[in-house]
Amino acid sequence: MYRFEAILVPALFYISFCYLNYFLFTPKLFITGRYLLFIIVCAACLGLTITLPSVISVSLHSFPPAFIEGPFPGFLFQSVLPDFETSSLLNTMYHRPGGWYYFFRPEFSYTIIVFLFILTLSSGIRIIQEWQQTEKERVNAELAFLKAQINPHFLFNTLNNIYSMAVIRDEKTPSAIEKFSNLMRFVLYETQHDFVPLTRKIEYIDTYVELQKMRLSEMVTVNYEKTGNPGGLQIAPLIMMPFIENAFKFGVSTERASAITIRIDVQDGEWLHFYAGNTRNPLLEKDNTSSLVGIENTVKRLELIYPGKHTLNIDESGKEFVVELNLHLK
Amino acid sequence: MINCIAIDDEPLALELLADYCSRIEYLNLVRTFTRPSEADMYLQKFPVDLIFLDIQMPDISGIDFFSSLKTEKLVIFTTAYGEYAVEGFSLNAVDYLLKPIMFTRFEKAVSKTRDYLDYLNNKSSARDNSIFVRSEYKLCRIDVSDINFIEGLDNYIRIFTEHSRPVISHMSLKAISERLPGDTFLRVHRSFIINCSRDLSYSNRNILLGEKKIPVGVSYEENVKSFFGLRKSGKPEVQNTRYQ
Numbered sequence: 001m002y003r004f005e006a007i008l009v010p011a012l013f014y015i016s017f018c019y020l021n022y023f024l025f026t027p028k029l030f031i032t033g034r035y036l037l038f039i040i041v042c043a044a045c046l047g048l049t050i051t052l053p054s055v056i057s058v059s060l061h062s063f064p065p066a067f068i069e070g071p072f073p074g075f076l077f078q079s080v081l082p083d084f085e086t087s088s089l090l091n092t093m094y095h096r097p098g099g100w101y102y103f104f105r106p107e108f109s110y111t112i113i114v115f116l117f118i119l120t121l122s123s124g125i126r127i128i129q130e131w132q133q134t135e136k137e138r139v140n141a142e143l144a145f146l147k148a149q150i151n152p153h154f155l156f157n158t159l160n161n162i163y164s165m166a167v168i169r170d171e172k173t174p175s176a177i178e179k180f181s182n183l184m185r186f187v188l189y190e191t192q193h194d195f196v197p198l199t200r201k202i203e204y205i206d207t208y209v210e211l212q213k214m215r216l217s218e219m220v221t222v223n224y225e226k227t228g229n230p231g232g233l234q235i236a237p238l239i240m241m242p243f244i245e246n247a248f249k250f251g252v253s254t255e256r257a258s259a260i261t262i263r264i265d266v267q268d269g270e271w272l273h274f275y276a277g278n279t280r281n282p283l284l285e286k287d288n289t290s291s292l293v294g295i296e297n298t299v300k301r302l303e304l305i306y307p308g309k310h311t312l313n314i315d316e317s318g319k320e321f322v323v324e325l326n327l328h329l330k
Numbered sequence: 331m332i333n334c335i336a337i338d339d340e341p342l343a344l345e346l347l348a349d350y351c352s353r354i355e356y357l358n359l360v361r362t363f364t365r366p367s368e369a370d371m372y373l374q375k376f377p378v379d380l381i382f383l384d385i386q387m388p389d390i391s392g393i394d395f396f397s398s399l400k401t402e403k404l405v406i407f408t409t410a411y412g413e414y415a416v417e418g419f420s421l422n423a424v425d426y427l428l429k430p431i432m433f434t435r436f437e438k439a440v441s442k443t444r445d446y447l448d449y450l451n452n453k454s455s456a457r458d459n460s461i462f463v464r465s466e467y468k469l470c471r472i473d474v475s476d477i478n479f480i481e482g483l484d485n486y487i488r489i490f491t492e493h494s495r496p497v498i499s500h501m502s503l504k505a506i507s508e509r510l511p512g513d514t515f516l517r518v519h520r521s522f523i524i525n526c527s528r529d530l531s532y533s534n535r536n537i538l539l540g541e542k543k544i545p546v547g548v549s550y551e552e553n554v555k556s557f558f559g560l561r562k563s564g565k566p567e568v569q570n571t572r573y574q
Contacts, residue, residue, distance in 0.1 A: 153386075156410045156429070157340070163430035164346035215340045217364040254339045254365045255389045283389050 013049045014114065018122045020045070026126040046115050050108060151245060158211050176214065179207045191237045198230040198272070198329070201237075202264060205244060209262065212248050220252050221259045228266030233329045235272070236305045240264075242298045243276040243323045250285060250321060251278025270330040277322040302327075332444060333377065336362045337369045337392070338384035338408065343429070347382050347408075350436045357440055366395050378403060380424075380443055385409040396423075404446070406439050424469045442471055461509050463489070463499040470497055474514075478528060479539055480506060482521040490542075518554050519547040532558050 021042070029038035158180055165173040186204045190196050209224050216222070244262055251260040258279035265273040295314070302310050302325075309328040315321075334357060336347045344362040351359035360378065363369035366387060373381075383405050385392040396405055402422070410429040424446060425439040446462055446469060459474045476491045482503035489497040489506075499506075507515065507523055516526050518537060522544050524530070531538045532554065535546045546554050 153410070160410055160429040161340065161342045164342040167433075168345050168349045215342065217339060217341055219364070252339075252388045254387060255367055281388060 010049065010111070013052065014118050017045050017049065017115070018118050021119060022122040022126050026123045027130065030123060031127065031130055042119060046112065049115055050111055154212075154245075157215055161215050176211070179210055183207045183211065193237070195234040195236055198233040198235045198266070201235055201240070202226060202230055205240065205262070205264070208241075208244065216252060217254055219254055219257055221257070223259065223261040223263075225261075225263045225265075227264075229269065230264075230266045230272075232269070233266065233272070235327070235329060236301070238298065238301060239305075239327070240274055240276075240325075242295060243274070243325070246295065246323075247276045247278040247321070250281060252284075253279070253281045256281075270328060272325075272327040272329055274325040274327065275323070277320050280316070280319055280321050331356055331358055332379045332440075332447065333358050333360050334380035334382060335360055335369060335372065335378050336382035337364075337366055337387075337395070338362075338382075339364055339387040340384075343384065343408070346431065350431070350433055353433070354437065354440055356444060366390050370395070370399075373399065373401070373403070379447065380404045380406065382406050382408060382427075386411065404443060406443065422464075422469075423467060426468055442469065445471060461506075463497065463501065463506070465497045465499045470499070472497060474510060475527070477510075477515075477525050479522060479524040479542070479544060482523075516553065516557055518550050519545050520550075522547075526557065 025038060025041055029035075029041065162173065162176050162180060164170075165176055183204065186200070186207075190200060190204075206224075209222060213222050247260050247262065251258055256279075258281065259277075260279075261275065261277040263273070263275040265275075267273065299312065302312060306327060311324075311326045313322075313324040315324075334351065336344055336351075336359060338344050338347070341364060344364070348359055348362060351357045360376070361372060363372070366389065369381075372378075381396075381403050383392040383396060385407055386409065387395075390398075392407055392409075396403075396407075405423050406425045406427060407423050408427045408429060408431065412428060424443050427435060427439055445460065449460070449462055460471050461474055463470050463472060472489060472491060476493055478490045478492055480503065481488045481490070485500060485502070487499055487501055487503055487506055489499065491497070503517070503521065503523060507517060510523070514525060514527050515523050517523050524537060524539055524544060528539055532546075535551065537544045537546060537554070
């Protein structure tokens with residue numbers, strides 16, 4: 001009878017400690033940095049695990065433990081020591097937990113080892129989970145931030161140009177406002193999804209290119225070509241736009257003739273060939289490094305969302321800055 | 331007539347300025363440029379009074395362009411990015427216009443330019459009672475009769491006026507006092523000049539101007555006393571001239 005309890009009672013202690021540690025001690029004490037309190041609580045639990053099962057076991061049995069044969073019931077693991085350990089001498093010790101030699105019982109080492117094993121395991125799992133969670137939240141927050149972003153310079157410049165058009169009574173003013181409104185709708189609402197229809201994305205690029213053209217002088221030529229049928233395909237946001245923004249940011253000059261080329265080609269209903277090229281302006285590249293960050297992020301996103309489904313080639317060796325991207329969308 | 335040119339990398343911004351300039355009769359917009367280098371060549375050949383200059387341009391910033399000019403020109407900067415864009419540059423700009431530019435704001439900047447040109451050419455006009463000081467990177471016109479007193483702080487002065495916020499300018503009290511009419515303004519302290527045409531009271535080596543108590547410096551005491559007619563038998567135009 002007591003043998004059953006000898007396993008069950010300590011096991012209940014271990015299990016409850018395991019859960020308490022996982023749900024309470026580790027998140028509330030260890031992760032929040034209250035290490036001392038954490039150690040004290042764990043030590044207290046270890047103490048209880050050592051002493052209480054014996055006490056419970058004894059109190060359940062009204063007969064004197066002297067009659068109990070075999071190893072001591074209070075511990076999950078049997079002693080590896082020879083038989084004499086289980087003699088009446090140890091039984092006597094068992095009745096006197098206050099005695100100093102009580103703590104040198106070999107069974108304790110097993111209890112401590114099992115306890116530490118459970119402690120490490122439950123805390124470890126919890127810590128790893130917390131870390132993964134924060135990492136995930138961080139990545140999501142970063143992505144949401146990037147998705148919601150529209151280059152403020154572009155925004156203000158476009159508004160200023162529309163203002164100018166309105167003042168000089170340009171007949172294209174309403175159409176510029178309509179384009180701007182489409183752009184804002186896309187940026188504010190549609191980039192919140194993980195994937196957007198490719199047709200919508202291309203419409204957005206159309207609008208963006210139109211609005212950019214509005215502000216450029218005659219020194220800049222914009223070549224924008226679309227071929228193939230994008231119907232029914234989906235694409236993750238922020239894949240093509242960073243490259244296009246980059247081309248418009250670094251491909252303009254007031255002093256030299258420059259060209260910006262953007263080509264979007266959909267083939268066989270599943271492949272997207274994207275090309276963005278611009279004449280490099282060394283005066284603009286001189287003190288701007290932020291665009292490279294934008295491109296790095298896009299490269300990371302491509303690896304994350306389209307692993308093994310894309311090829312990206314960035315060439316900045318010549319007079320042109322060229323980005324070529326092939327993306328398998330199915 | 332003010333002859334001006336405008337430089338901006340965006341054609342639409344130039345169209346706006348052209349439209350505004352055509353509405354002001356004393357302003358003659360001679361040419362507009364999207365290429366700063368072309369404007370530079372033009373400026374070397376033809377006299378121009380005023381330049382409207384965009385700050386953010388791809389090849390050269392308006393600030394760099396202006397600093398590189400060989401001859402001194404009046405400039406009104408235009409920018410889409412707020413005044414922070416010009417902080418740290420102490421250029422001789424007449425004004426800064428934040429895009430989108432409202433016509434009333436444009437008109438104000440241009441009329442200030444006209445007054446400043448008149449002031450530079452020593453033309454006396456109805457607006458003769460104004461002085462120009464540089465404040466917050468632009469030129470500021472202050473009506474002399476509006477000044478209550480001027481406080482000097484190290485290399486700066488603070489001009490307290492009746493109707494607007496104090497104007498801070500980088501100049502000495504001595505420099506400003508030379509530009510003020512001597513009969514209305516009186517130096518009363520190492521760091522104070524007051525407008526004597528205001529209601530003043532003098533006691534305990536302090537002058538009370540409105541709510542403000544202005545100390546009188548030891549070396550200026552004689553001057554102040556003679557102004558208040560305390561030593562000489564001057565006219566008692568000021569009330570409460572009790573002196574202890």
